[in-house]
Amino acid sequence: MILQKQLDDKTILWLQHNNQYIIVEPIVAEIASLLNTNTSIEEITTLLSNKVNAPLQEITHFIDDIAKLLIPKVKDDVKKTILKVPENFEYNYYYKMNNITIKVSYLSDFEKLLVHPKFAHLEVQEPLNINYHYEVYSNETHISFSIDKKVINTWELNEVHYFQGKFSMKIVEHIHLKEEKEWLGVFHASAISNGKESMLFLGDSGNGKSTSLALLQANDFTCLADDFVPIDSQKKHIYSFPSAISIKKNSLDTLLPIYPELKTSAEFHFKKLNKIVRYLIPNNTNYQQHLPCKALIFIKYEKNSDLQIDEISKLNAFQQLVPDSWLSPISENAEKFMNWFEKLPCYQLTYSDNKKMIETVHKIFNNEL
Template sequence: MNKVVVKKIEDKEIVWFKNSNSYLVLEPIAAAILLKINKNNSLEEIKTWAFKKITAPKKVVKKFIEDIFLLYTVNNTLKKEVQNNSGTYKIPTKYYSEKYYSIHNCIFKIQFQTGFHLLKIHPIFAHLETESQNKFHFNYTIFDDKDFIVFFKNDAFIGKWNKNETHLFEGKLSMHLIIDIYKKPETDWMGVFHASAISNKKESLLFLGDSGNGKSTSLALLNANGFDCIADDFVPIDNKKNMYTYPAAMSIKKKSLKTLLPVYPELKNAVEYHFKKMNKTVRYLPPKNINYHLKLKCKALVFIKYNIEVELEINSISKIDAFQQLIPDSWISPLEKNVSVFLEWFLELPCYQLTYSNNLKMIETVTKIFNNDL
C-alpha cells in the first residue's frame, strides 16, 4: 500500500504522506527519491541512481538522500494516540444551558455544561434556535473532565480535547453537524476549508486569507448584492467536489460595522461578543437565503485582502503559492482516495489574489469572475 502520493504542480511536486496526513512541496528530484524509498528500493540502489542524475559531489548527494530518508521516516511514523474509553466518563445530569436548533428538517439538542461551552458554540447558531422539543434527531452533549472538553453524540463518545485546543473541538463538532445535516459519513467528505464561500446559484467561489483580511466582510457585502452565502469560516466539500451550505452566522468584527451598517441595520442592535484570548470583538449576522439543496462546483480560489491603500487589484497567482496558503488552515480527509480527489480539484482551479478597498469594484470583479469576463 502506498505511503505517499505525488502530484506535479508547476515545476514542483506535491507530496502527501499517508501516516501523518501532511503535505510538502518538493523539487522533482527529491520527490523521485521519495517514490523510490516508498517502493522499498535500498539505500545503495538509490545512491547509484542518484549519482547519475545529480551533478554534485558524491558526499553531498549521499547527505541529500539520507535527509530524504529521514523526512520519509518521520512523516510515516504513526503517532501513538491516547485511547479514550467512553466508559470512564460520567455524563452530567445538570447543565448550564440546553438549546434546540432546527437545521434542514432536523432538530439538534445541544447540552452545555458551562457558560464557556455555550459561548463557543451558541452565538453562530442562535438564528437557528427553536423552542424546546420533546422529540429531536440528535443530542450533542458537551462537558468538562478535568483539563479536557468532552463531546458525546446520542450518548456515544466522540472525543476529548485539551482546553487550549478548543478550535479542534469546534472543528469536530462542526464536522458532525455536516455529517448529520447531509447524512454523509466523514469518509465522503474531501475536506473542510477555513474560508468563506458564495454562489451565483450555479457555481461557487472560495474566499481565503488570514483572519482579519476581510473574508467575512466581503461575504456579507456580496450576500447583500444578489449572491448567496454558502458558508463563513467552515466550508465543506465532498469527494464528488461539491460544495455544501454550512448555516453558521457570519462573524462581523467591530471595524467592519461602518461598512456594513448601511446594508444591515440589524447589526446595530446585535449582541456583541468579546473574545479576549483572540483579541477580537464580533457580532453575528445570519446569512440570507440559506439553501441546503445546493451542491455546487467551485469555480476559483480567491485569496482576498482589504487594503485601504489599494482601490482594486486582481492577479493570477502561482499554484505553489496558493497551495502553501491553502493547506495550513484546512482539514483534508486522510483517506488516499479523497486525497487524490483533493489534489485533482485544486490543480484544476484558477487561483487569484484580490486586494481592494473599493467595495463596488470588488463586487463588480467577483461578478466578472463568475461570468468569465476577467
C-alpha cells in the first residue's frame, strides 16, 4: 500500500512495506500509483510515452526502477538473541509520574546511566503500590528490557538508542494510557506550551533546542517535553513527557544566571554521542497535559546574528522533520500524520539575542507575526 500527499511542487509517497516517506516528482507518484493498482508495465509505458519525449526502452527502465521501490525486502532470518533475566539487580529506583509509579531495576551502572539521569527528579521512596516493574540488563554484546517479567526486546549495544526510545515509549504509553498504535509519532524536538497551545522546536544537535526551551520555561512558558515529543493519533495533540531537560556544557554561561542549581548539578559524559550534559528539572508537573500544535520552529542559535524569522516551505520542513522522527507504521496513522503536517505553519528562527527570541515566540503564539 502507498499513500500520497502533494507538498509544493513535489509529492510525498508513504510506502507501507517499510514505513518510508520519500519525496518524488508528480510523474513518479503517478507511476507508483498505477503500479500499486496492478496496472501492467506495458500499459504504463504506453501512457507515459504520450507525455514524455524519450525512447521506450528508457521509459521501461524508469518504470522498473520505481517498481523496485514498491517491492518489500525479504528480511534475513536472524536468530533472536535472548538474555536471561538476572535474579538480582544492583539498583532499584521508583519514579512517580501523575498517579503512576514505575519501579526500574538496573543490573549495573551501565544501564543506570542510560536512563536514570533523565528521570532522577521523579524519584520517590519505595511506595506501597507499584504499577509497573521495568528491568534493564545487558551482557558484553546486548541489552534487554522487560516489563513485569515480559521481555519487550533485545538490542545490540551499538543500537542502545533504540532501547532508550522503546523505554521512553513505554513510559508515554503508561502515563497517558495509550498503546503504541494510538500514537502518530515521536519527534526529536523540544516542546513548550502557553497553556492553550504547544509549539515544537527542531534542529540539528547543538542548534539550541534545549537551551531555548530552558530560557522559555523561565519566561512564562511551560516545558512539555525535551528530546522525546509524542503526538497522538486521535486528537493530534502534543503530549507531555516527563524527562529532564538536557543542557550541554556550552550553554552553561547563558543559563547559570537563571538556574544557579546547574552549577552543582552532576555532569554526564556520553562518549558515543560526543557530548557532556547536565540535567535541568522541567517546570511542568502535570504530565497528563496535551495540547494542539501551533507551529514547527526550526531554531538555530548563531553568535552575533540578527534575529531572523521566516516561514519556510513545507517540503523543506518535511525533509528536516521526518529523518529524526519515529512515525507510526499503521496506514491510517500515516495518512493522519501527513494531513496534520500539511496544515502546520513552519518557521526558521535564527537568533543570538535571547530576549528577542522569547519575544518572537510570544508573537507566534499571539498571531502577531
